Amino acid sequence: MRLAHARTAAGDVPVVSHDQRWFDLRPLTAAIAPATLSPTALAGIRTALDADELPEVDAPTAYAPPLSGIGKIVCIGLNYQDHAAETNTPPPDEPILFLKAPDTVVGPDDDVLIPRTSVKTDYEVELAVVIGTTARYLPSAEHAAAYIAGYAISNDVSERAFQIERGGQWDKGKNCETFNPFGPWLVTPDEAGDPQDLALRLSVNGELRQNGTTKDMIFGVHEVVRYVSQFMTLYPGDVINTGTPAGVALGRPDGAFLRDGDVVELEISGLGRQRQIFRQA
Known part of the structure; x- marks a missing residue:
């Protein structure tokens, strides 16, 4: 469904x-x-x-957005081999976790606001996992599938100068207004198919920037759910953004960060498409 x-x-x-x-x-x-x-x-x-x-x-x-009342958004950083490589970062030994506030969520085709002092607003197409059953201390990745209600697309929009160059944790570069377009659909696992065999694509002004597959995740979807459940309880309506493949502006020699009027289009096979216009706040 x-x-x-x-x-x-x-x-x-x-x-x-x-x-x-x-x-x-x-x-x-x-x-x-x-x-x-x-x-x-x-x-x-x-x-x-x-x-x-x-x-x-x-x-x-x-x-x-296809879900009201999102509890929390847990994000996984550097979860694709090629994305870690493009940022000159060793692949992590354990999943990197950070949080986005639910109030960052907007519709899949809503405008995204570039923060007033931003110079490095970036895009990240990601597979989002939606939790359907309370999960705590899951014993194995094999158990995780039963706790997933479905999958959706997230654009984990980021401001890299805020995230990396301004000190502290990543949160200030991840939680700006409108920084998590979500949807268009929540697709149940029976229709979504194998979560480790989905193609992800993102373009900016018609130029293909990201073209990856969930096969290249360092930590697979079910392992991510199991891992997160060791540190926090996952409740129905929680969302996990599972990371992004290579091609983000941060990893490009020319930077090519987003500017006022840029059009970002993204899709994941079987989960639909998004389209946003980025506007200066």
């Missing part, structure tokens, strides 16, 4: 796609929220679809 919030003149409407058709979820829920992600709730949506109990609607033409 593909779960989404259709953006309409009357407000955001929870919808679900099944067999190339879209259906209104409001008979079951007012919004796609953490409670919607439990195995029981997702099974209820499937039952309603099979019983033809949901009204069919037109395919959305605009999307809000």
